[in-house]
Amino acid sequence: MKGNFEKPLAPIPPLKSAYGVEPRYITKRAYQLLGMVFLSMKDLFPDMPEVIWPPANPRGVEEATRKALAGVNMDMIKLGDSVNVLASHHGWTILGGEAYTAMLRTIRDVVEERTSCKDIRLRAGVGLRFRETEEYIKRFKLDEHFKGKAIGIAPVDAGVPIETEIGTLYGIKKAYDATWVIHAHNSDVREIHFHRHVDRAVKPFAMSYARIETRSTYHHNLGPRGANFVARAIFKSKFVQDKWAFACFLIPTPAGIVGVKASNDLMALNGEITRLNLKTYGKIMTLLGKIDEVIAVLDFSCPVPYVFSGGVIYANFCSANIDLLDLDQPFPPYTWYTEAYYDENEKPLVLEIPPLNPAIKACVMNYTWIGYPAVFWAKHTPTIVVGEWHKKLFDEDSQNSEFMKHVREVAPDLDTAMEHAYKLARTDKVIIFDGAAGGINCSESLAELMTRKAPEVNREVEEKLMPKWLRQRADES
Amino acid sequence: MCPTLSITVGKNRLAVVNESTCTGCGNCEERCPEYAISLVPIKPKLLQVDWTRAPKERVFEVCRKAHMHPQEVICYCTGTRAREIAATILLGAKTPEQISRQTGIRTGCTVECIQPILRLLAAAGVKPRKAPGFQWYGLTATAWDLPDKVVKNPDYKKFYFDEDRKLLERIAKSQGDE
Numbered sequence: 061m062k063g064n065f066e067k068p069l070a071p072i073p074p075l076k077s078a079y080g081v082e083p084r085y086i087t088k089r090a091y092q093l094l095g096m097v098f099l100s101m102k103d104l105f106p107d108m109p110e111v112i113w114p115p116a117n118p119r120g121v122e123e124a125t126r127k128a129l130a131g132v133n134m135d136m137i138k139l140g141d142s143v144n145v146l147a148s149h150h151g152w153t154i155l156g157g158e159a160y161t162a163m164l165r166t167i168r169d170v171v172e173e174r175t176s177c178k179d180i181r182l183r184a185g186v187g188l189r190f191r192e193t194e195e196y197i198k199r200f201k202l203d204e205h206f207k208g209k210a211i212g213i214a215p216v217d218a219g220v221p222i223e224t225e226i227g228t229l230y231g232i233k234k235a236y237d238a239t240w241v242i243h244a245h246n247s248d249v250r251e252i253h254f255h256r257h258v259d260r261a262v263k264p265f266a267m268s269y270a271r272i273e274t275r276s277t278y279h280h281n282l283g284p285r286g287a288n289f290v291a292r293a294i295f296k297s298k299f300v301q302d303k304w305a306f307a308c309f310l311i312p313t314p315a316g317i318v319g320v321k322a323s324n325d326l327m328a329l330n331g332e333i334t335r336l337n338l339k340t341y342g343k344i345m346t347l348l349g350k351i352d353e354v355i356a357v358l359d360f361s362c363p364v365p366y367v368f369s370g371g372v373i374y375a376n377f378c379s380a381n382i383d384l385l386d387l388d389q390p391f392p393p394y395t396w397y398t399e400a401y402y403d404e405n406e407k408p409l410v411l412e413i414p415p416l417n418p419a420i421k422a423c424v425m426n427y428t429w430i431g432y433p434a435v436f437w438a439k440h441t442p443t444i445v446v447g448e449w450h451k452k453l454f455d456e457d458s459q460n461s462e463f464m465k466h467v468r469e470v471a472p473d474l475d476t477a478m479e480h481a482y483k484l485a486r487t488d489k490v491i492i493f494d495g496a497a498g499g500i501n502c503s504e505s506l507a508e509l510m511t512r513k514a515p516e517v518n519r520e521v522e523e524k525l526m527p528k529w530l531r532q533r534a535d536e537s
Numbered sequence: 538m539c540p541t542l543s544i545t546v547g548k549n550r551l552a553v554v555n556e557s558t559c560t561g562c563g564n565c566e567e568r569c570p571e572y573a574i575s576l577v578p579i580k581p582k583l584l585q586v587d588w589t590r591a592p593k594e595r596v597f598e599v600c601r602k603a604h605m606h607p608q609e610v611i612c613y614c615t616g617t618r619a620r621e622i623a624a625t626i627l628l629g630a631k632t633p634e635q636i637s638r639q640t641g642i643r644t645g646c647t648v649e650c651i652q653p654i655l656r657l658l659a660a661a662g663v664k665p666r667k668a669p670g671f672q673w674y675g676l677t678a679t680a681w682d683l684p685d686k687v688v689k690n691p692d693y694k695k696f697y698f699d700e701d702r703k704l705l706e707r708i709a710k711s712q713g714d715e
Binding site for chain 2: 396403436
């Protein structure tokens with residue numbers, strides 16, 4: 061394969077945000093480093109589904125949304141009712157956010173066309189960066205499209221009690237202050253370390269639309285696998301079911317966006333998404349686990365764990381040394397339940413806790429955001445941060461007050477950081493987490509390794525892993 | 538939504554920030570609907586309670602009752618461990634807000650650690666007085682009080698309720714190294 065790879069793909073430019081530095085400070089992106097190539101997902105796994113994006117295709121997403129919504133019942137929505145289109149910040153992190161925006165705009169248009177309802181609001185939830193969706197709403201002019209009715213909602217906003225099978229949980233009041241709710245999400249796997257691909261389609265009910273009490277229940281009270289019941293408990297509650305209209309999902313895969321799916325039956329959609337994701341994301345995740353040694357370069361408009369490569373976030377690459385989708389494995393190498401059980405000497409309290417992916421010999425942070433507690437990574441992987449501006453950002457973040465204490469070095473520029481990382485890691489394999497569409501920007505040496513390993517991974521997933529994963533999720537298979 | 542209750546509304550309905558208790562978490566700035574608040578750097582301060590000031594056996598007992606290992610990290614932003622919060626309660630703190638002021642917990646993301654704080658208060662027999670507004674609403678389910686009909690439901694096997702509860706309990710009880 062040597063020499064047959066494509067040129068690296070330019071990722072989406074840095075975004076102006078309260079959570080990142082001024083884009084002008086990002087003078088060099090990792091894909092511009094010498095020796096980098098683009099590894100196409102379709103070349104690795106030829107059975108990846110056909111995509112409608114890339115290349116950028118808002119019209120294609122609009123058409124796919126209209127087609128998906130044609131099969132959805134909207135008769136419950138009457139003239140004079142109010143409708144909340146519930147969205148999440150995750151959607152805008154996928155390939156620049158235009159595709160998710162196109163889906164949201166189309167949902168609004170179709171609901172109005174079919175029901176004559178005018179009071180259609182966008183309520184967009186966040187993670188731990190409370191202004192993030194407000195930034196997307198502004199960037200994509202969604203407030204105009206929703207006639208002045210688009211707002212960001214945060215877990216510290218006023219709440220509403222929700223009686224569930226496991227007692228009272230709490231949602232964000234403004235998520236549910238309408239006659240009907242539409243769950244407008246995406247099927248990107250994203251935080252497998254948390255949800256383990258159990259009820260993936262339901263998760264925002266425990267997160268983006270939930271108050272702090274509910275999120276804390278998920279991350280502290282029920283255990284690394286039991287936690288996933290929180291979302292189902294809320295979704296199945298009478299409170300939510302009385303407001304439930306339908307779900308509409310953007311469907312990305314590691315190769316790109318393949319379409320839009322919509323249904324009144326969220327659990328049916330949940331099963332459909334699980335089967336697709338185990339087959340597509342399951343393969344690239346298993347392949348990432350075959351990498352023996354590598355330098356990870358983070359270079360994307362997201363906090364440390366959420367930067368993407370090949371559709372997989374860095375937090376999941378840090379757990380690629382185990383089968384994250386195997387539910388018999390209690391602790392991923394990174395998740396908050398794992399982080400909780402490291403003692404003051406940074407030793408795990410129990411043997412079941414696996415180490416962070418030992419293949420990652422060094423991490424270079426060229427461009428990342430703040431707004432997520434990231435000290436765990438700096439403690440467990442030799443980390444080089446590029447730029448004093450980057451350091452200042454972390455130093456002033458209330459979620460990262462200890463982060464820089466554990467960073468190995470602040471390098472003046474990306475080239476210096478890489479020079480030091482190569483010496484530190486003693487490998488020329490590099491993987492770039494820059495959200496490149498449809499594949500992975502990486503070093504030629506890594507591209508060769510992954511290309512060589514892909515066929516055996518394909519067989520392993522199809523013949524051995526998929527049957528186990530599906531058996532463990534019987535109601536989704 | 539200020540976790541240390543450092544903002545009061547004074548004369549002429551102007552908000553006043555108590556700088557001695559403000560930790561700079563940024564909640565006020567991030568949720569102000571009018572974008573009227575901005576953050577300015579303040580002198581760094583270390584908020585910490587020395588857990589050994591409280592009787593060790595009592596600290597361990599409170600942690601055990603709350604099903605937590607004393608060294609369990611319960612705030613991922615500040616790295617605060619269960620034993621520090623248990624000690625802070627035993628030394629007199631009676632609300633999440635008082636605990637935040639003394640230890641800095643829940644002044645990072647301000648989201649994820651409310652339940653372990655409430656669980657430790659309950660384990661110490663303290664019923665916290667509610668702060669004004671919507672600081673927090675109350676305790677929620679834990680692995681130890683899930684209804685049988687949920688835990689034993691064969692359709693819910695994929696949630697590993699029993700296995701996770703036993704695992705967490707084993708960690709909580711493995712206090713021999715303390």
